[in-house]
Amino acid sequence: MNKNRRRVVITGMGAITPLGHSVSTLYEAQINGRSGVDFIRHFDARRFPTTFAAEVKEFDLARFLPDGERYRHCGVNTRFALAAAQQALDDANAHRGIDRTRFGIYLGNGEGQNEFDHLIRAVAIAAGGSPEVDAGRFFQAALRDFNPKREYELEMYTTSGRLAERFELLGPNFSCLTACAASSQAIGEAVELIRHGDADLMLAGGAHSMIHPFGVTGFNRLTALSTRNDAPQKASRPFDLHRDGFVLGEGSGMVVLEELEHARRRGAPIYAEITGYGSTADAYRTTDSPPDGHGAIAAIRWALQDSGLTPEEIGYVNAHGTSTEVNDRVETLAIRETFGPHAYRVAVSSNKSMMGHLIAAAGVVELIISVMTIRRGVIPPTINYETPDPNCDLDYVPNTAREKRVHHVLSNSFGFGGQNVSLIVSRFVE
Amino acid sequence: MPHSRRAVITGCGMLTPIGSDAATIWDALTQGRSGIARISAFDPSALPCHIAGEIRDFNARKHLDNKVEYEKTIGKSLKLMARTIQLGLIAAKYAMRDAGLQRGSYEPTRFGIVFGSSMIAIEVNDIVAASQAATAAGDGSVDLLRWGDTGIETIEPTWMLKFLPNMAACHISVMYDLQGPSNSITQDDIASLNALGEAYRHIARGQADAFLVGGADSKISLLSMARHQLFLPLSRRNDDPAGACRPFDRDRDGMVLGEGATVLAVEEYESARKRGARILGEIVGFASTFDAKRDGSGLARAIRLALAEAGVAPDELNHVNAHGLGVIDLDRREAQAIRQALGPAADHVPVFAAKSLVGNMGPAAGVTELAFDLLAWQQGHLPPTVNCRWPDPECPVVVHTEGLRPIRKPYVLKIAFTDLGQSVAVVLRRNDS
Numbered sequence: 001m002n003k004n005r006r007r008v009v010i011t012g013m014g015a016i017t018p019l020g021h022s023v024s025t026l027y028e029a030q031i032n033g034r035s036g037v038d039f040i041r042h043f044d045a046r047r048f049p050t051t052f053a054a055e056v057k058e059f060d061l062a063r064f065l066p067d068g069e070r071y072r073h074c075g076v077n078t079r080f081a082l083a084a085a086q087q088a089l090d091d092a093n094a095h096r097g098i099d100r101t102r103f104g105i106y107l108g109n110g111e112g113q114n115e116f117d118h119l120i121r122a123v124a125i126a127a128g129g130s131p132e133v134d135a136g137r138f139f140q141a142a143l144r145d146f147n148p149k150r151e152y153e154l155e156m157y158t159t160s161g162r163l164a165e166r167f168e169l170l171g172p173n174f175s176c177l178t179a180c181a182a183s184s185q186a187i188g189e190a191v192e193l194i195r196h197g198d199a200d201l202m203l204a205g206g207a208h209s210m211i212h213p214f215g216v217t218g219f220n221r222l223t224a225l226s227t228r229n230d231a232p233q234k235a236s237r238p239f240d241l242h243r244d245g246f247v248l249g250e251g252s253g254m255v256v257l258e259e260l261e262h263a264r265r266r267g268a269p270i271y272a273e274i275t276g277y278g279s280t281a282d283a284y285r286t287t288d289s290p291p292d293g294h295g296a297i298a299a300i301r302w303a304l305q306d307s308g309l310t311p312e313e314i315g316y317v318n319a320h321g322t323s324t325e326v327n328d329r330v331e332t333l334a335i336r337e338t339f340g341p342h343a344y345r346v347a348v349s350s351n352k353s354m355m356g357h358l359i360a361a362a363g364v365v366e367l368i369i370s371v372m373t374i375r376r377g378v379i380p381p382t383i384n385y386e387t388p389d390p391n392c393d394l395d396y397v398p399n400t401a402r403e404k405r406v407h408h409v410l411s412n413s414f415g416f417g418g419q420n421v422s423l424i425v426s427r428f429v430e
Numbered sequence: 431m432p433h434s435r436r437a438v439i440t441g442c443g444m445l446t447p448i449g450s451d452a453a454t455i456w457d458a459l460t461q462g463r464s465g466i467a468r469i470s471a472f473d474p475s476a477l478p479c480h481i482a483g484e485i486r487d488f489n490a491r492k493h494l495d496n497k498v499e500y501e502k503t504i505g506k507s508l509k510l511m512a513r514t515i516q517l518g519l520i521a522a523k524y525a526m527r528d529a530g531l532q533r534g535s536y537e538p539t540r541f542g543i544v545f546g547s548s549m550i551a552i553e554v555n556d557i558v559a560a561s562q563a564a565t566a567a568g569d570g571s572v573d574l575l576r577w578g579d580t581g582i583e584t585i586e587p588t589w590m591l592k593f594l595p596n597m598a599a600c601h602i603s604v605m606y607d608l609q610g611p612s613n614s615i616t617q618d619d620i621a622s623l624n625a626l627g628e629a630y631r632h633i634a635r636g637q638a639d640a641f642l643v644g645g646a647d648s649k650i651s652l653l654s655m656a657r658h659q660l661f662l663p664l665s666r667r668n669d670d671p672a673g674a675c676r677p678f679d680r681d682r683d684g685m686v687l688g689e690g691a692t693v694l695a696v697e698e699y700e701s702a703r704k705r706g707a708r709i710l711g712e713i714v715g716f717a718s719t720f721d722a723k724r725d726g727s728g729l730a731r732a733i734r735l736a737l738a739e740a741g742v743a744p745d746e747l748n749h750v751n752a753h754g755l756g757v758i759d760l761d762r763r764e765a766q767a768i769r770q771a772l773g774p775a776a777d778h779v780p781v782f783a784a785k786s787l788v789g790n791m792g793p794a795a796g797v798t799e800l801a802f803d804l805l806a807w808q809q810g811h812l813p814p815t816v817n818c819r820w821p822d823p824e825c826p827v828v829v830h831t832e833g834l835r836p837i838r839k840p841y842v843l844k845i846a847f848t849d850l851g852q853s854v855a856v857v858l859r860r861n862d863s
Contacts, residue, residue: 047578101719101731109616111549111595117572119653123554123561133554135652139476142656152661156549156595157617161850164720170728172718173852174624177547177616178596185613189628196631198718213574214552217560217582218590279637281612283538283603286510286591295609298539416591417600419612 012092054356075112104171108182112154184363249356278302321350441529483688542610546622546645688789754783
C-alpha cells in the first residue's frame with residue numbers, strides 16, 4: 001500500500017431498495033431479518049417459472065425531486081438512480097460550495113426496459129404465421145408504436161448523463177456494466193480516479209431493474225432463479241443446503257466518495273473510508289465460476305493488499321452470496337483460501353437473503369450496508385439458513401443479527417461473465 | 431502528474447465498413463472510398479434512413495482457425511454471441527496477432543481488458559414463437575399468461591447471454607486467458623475512449639502490464655435499427671450514401687450508422703520494449719468531463735486537461751481527430767470546443783473526421799478512428815476528410831479536405847462526446863518521437 005496516496009472517504013449515501021427508500025429503513029430491515037420478497041406485481045407473472053421477486057414498492061420520484069415528472073420517459077433504473085443520488089448528495093451536503101469540475105460520476109448501471117407489449121405485438125404482426133419476421137412490417141409497427149423519447153432514455157449512457165446534468169457533476173463521467181459486479185467496480189474505479197487526482201469527489205453507485213417479462217424470462221431460461229413459488233420469502237437462502245437459485249431484486253444505491261482533505265476542509269460527515277479494491281477476471285466460462293475460485297481468490301487478495309490489511313483484521317465479510325449452488329460454494333472456498341484459519345472466525349453474511357439480487361446495483365447497496373454495520377455495530381444475518389451445506393462451512397450469521405464492533409469489512413461482488421470485484425471499507429481513523 | 435509507468439499501443443485489429451486489414455483500410459482512407467451504402471442486411475425501405483456503413487461479408491467462423499485449440503473452442507460458442515460480440519471477438523484476435531502476443535507468452539493475471547459497449551438489442555427472430563404464443567387470442571392483446579404457459583419454453587436457454595453488454599469482454603478474456611481487471615464501459619459513442627483512459631490509468635498505477643482495449647457495435651439488426659431511427663438525427667440522403675455523412679460541411683443533415691470493431695493491445699512501455707514489441711504510439715494524456723451547457727465548453731475543458739497532462743501545447747498537435755458526426759448542432763458544438771481549447775492554433779492545426787467514410791460505429795467509433803491515426807503515422811501522411819466540401823462558417827476549424835498531408839508533428843488529439851454532454855479527450859504521441 002502506498003502511504004502517500006490520496007485517501008478516499010464516504011461522505012454521503014442514498015438507497016432505493018426492496019427494503020425501503022432510505023439507508024436507515026434498508027439497514028433496519030436488514031438487522032431485523034425482514035424479507036422484501038413477494039409475488040411479482042410489476043407484471044402478470046403467474047405462469048412464469050418464477051412468480052416472485054424483491055420489488056421496490058410504492059416508488060414515487062416526485063417525493064425526492066419535486067419535478068420528478070420530467071423524467072417520466074426515463075427507464076426505471078434512471079429514476080431509481082436520480083432518487084438515490086438526491087439522497088446521497090443531501091446527506092453529503094454536496095449541492096453547493098464545491099468546484100463542480102472536480103466532481104464526477106461513475107455508475108454501474110443497467111439498461112432501460114423495452115416496452116414489452118409493443119415489441120411483442122410488432123414481432124407477432126411482422127412474422128404473421130411464419131417463423132421469421134418481415135423487416136418492412138416490423139419497421140412499420142415499431143415506428144408507429146414505439147415512443148421515441150422513451151426509446152432514447154433506454155440507452156445506457158443516458159443515466160450517467162441525466163445525473164450529471166441534474167446534479168451538475170462536471171468531472172469524469174463513466175458508466176459500466178459488468179453484470180452483478182458493476183456497481184462495486186464503479187466504486188473501485190471511482191476511488192482510483194480520486195486517488196489519481198482526476199477528481200476530488202465522485203458520485204458512485206448503480207441502478208438496475210430486471211423485474212420485467214424479458215428479465216425474468218431470460219434468467220428463468222438460464223435456470224438461475226429460484227422457483228420456490230410456494231414460499232417466496234424462503235426462496236433466497238444463501239449457503240443453505242436447499243438453495244435453488246437467486247431471487248431478483250431491483251433498486252439503486254449511491255455514495256459520495258471524497259478525497260479526505262477535501263471532506264475535512266468543508267466539514268463533511270465522514271462515514272467510512274474505502275481502503276481496498278481488487279478487480280480480476282475468471283477467464284473461464286460465461287455463467288460458471290471456476291471450481292477452484294481462482295478469480296475470486298485473486299480479487300480478495302488484491303483488495304487486502306491494496307488496503308494493507310491482514311485477513312485477521314477483517315471483522316465481517318459481506319458476501320456476494322447469491323443463493324445459487326455454484327456461487328455460494330465457490331465463494332466459501334475463496335474465503336477459506338484467502339483467510340486461512342481466520343475464515344472460521346470471521347462473520348460472513350448475505351444481504352441478498354432479504355433483498356434479493358439487485359444485479360448491477362447489488363454491490364453498492366451491500367457496501368452501504370457494510371458501512372452501516374461499521375457505524376452501528378450490528379451485523380445483518382443470513383436469513384432462511386436452515387440446513388448446513390457441507391461445502392459451505394463458515395459462520396454465516398444465521399437468521400439473527402449479531403452485535404459486534406467491526407473495523408474493516410470485505411464486500412464481494414462476482415458477475416456473470418467472470419468479473420470479480422472485492423472492496424474493503426474501513427472505520428475512519430485519522 | 432508524471433507517470434513512471436508509460437502505456438504504449440503495440441497492436442491493432444480492425445473490422446470496419448472500409449476493410450478489415452491495414453492495406454485495404456489505408457487505401458480507402460486515401461482514395462476517399464466510402465463504406466456507406468444502402469443497407470443490405472434487410473430491406474430498409476420502410477425506414478426514414480436506408481443507408482449505413484455495413485460489413486457485408488462478415489462471418490466470424492471464417493476468421494477462426496480450427497487448428498488452434500482455443501479458436502476451435504470459442505468457435506463452438508459463436509451461437510451464444512450477438513453480431514456485436516462476434517465482431518469484438520474477431521477484432522481482438524487480430525489485435526493479439528498484430529501485437530505478436532500468444533497465449534502462454536504473457537502472465538495472464540497481469541493482462542486485463544476494458545471494452546466499450548452499449549445496449550445490444552435482442553434479435554427479434556429469437557422470440558417469434560413466443561410472441562405468436564402471447565398474441566394467440568388474435569385480438570391484438572399481449573397475454574402474459576400465454577407467454578408463460580407456452581411462450582417461454584420456445585426461447586433458447588442461453589438466449590439472454592447473447593445480448594449482455596459485458597459478453598464481448600467475457601468471451602475475449604476466456605479466449606486469451608486474460609485474468610487481470612475486466613470492465614465494460616457502456617457509454618456508446620464515448621465508451622471506447624473512456625475504456626482506453628481507464629486502461630491507461632491502470633497501467634500507470636501498476637495494476638496490470640497489458641490490456642486489450644476496444645469497442646464493438648452493430649445497430650444493423652431489426653430492433654436496434656428501428657429504435658435508433660426513432661431518436662437519432664440520421665441523414666436522409668438516401669440517394670447519395672457516399673455523400674451522406676458530411677462532418678463540418680454546411681450541407682450536413684445528420685449522422686449515418688456504421689458497424690464494426692477495433693481492439694488495441696496496450697502495454698506498459700518497459701515490458702513491451704523487453705519483449706521487442708513494435709510500438710505504434712503512446713498514450714500521454716486523458717480526460718473525461720461533462721459539458722453541462724452543451725455549448726462545447728465542457729469538451730474544451732477535457733481537451734485542455736488532456737493536453738496539460740501530456741505537457742503538450744496546441745501548436746505541437748499534428749491534427750485533431752474529431753468526433754465529426756455530420757449533425758448540424760453537434761458539429762458546431764464540437765468545432766467551437768476545438769477553437770476554444772486550441773486558441774489561435776486552431777487556425778492551422780487541421781481537423782480530420784473519419785465518420786464520413788465509415789459512419790458512426792458507436793462504442794467502436796473512438797478506437798477505430800484512433801486506429802486510423804496509427805495508420806496515418808505509419809504511412810507518414812494524414813488522409814483527407816471527405817464530404818466537407820463547403821466548410822460551415824459556424825464551425826470555426828480548419829478541416830483537412832484535399833490530398834495527403836505529411837505528418838509534421840508528434841502528437842494527435844482524439845475526442846468524442848455525447849449529445850448529453852459526456853466528453854472525452856485522449857492525446858497520443860507518435861512512436862518515433
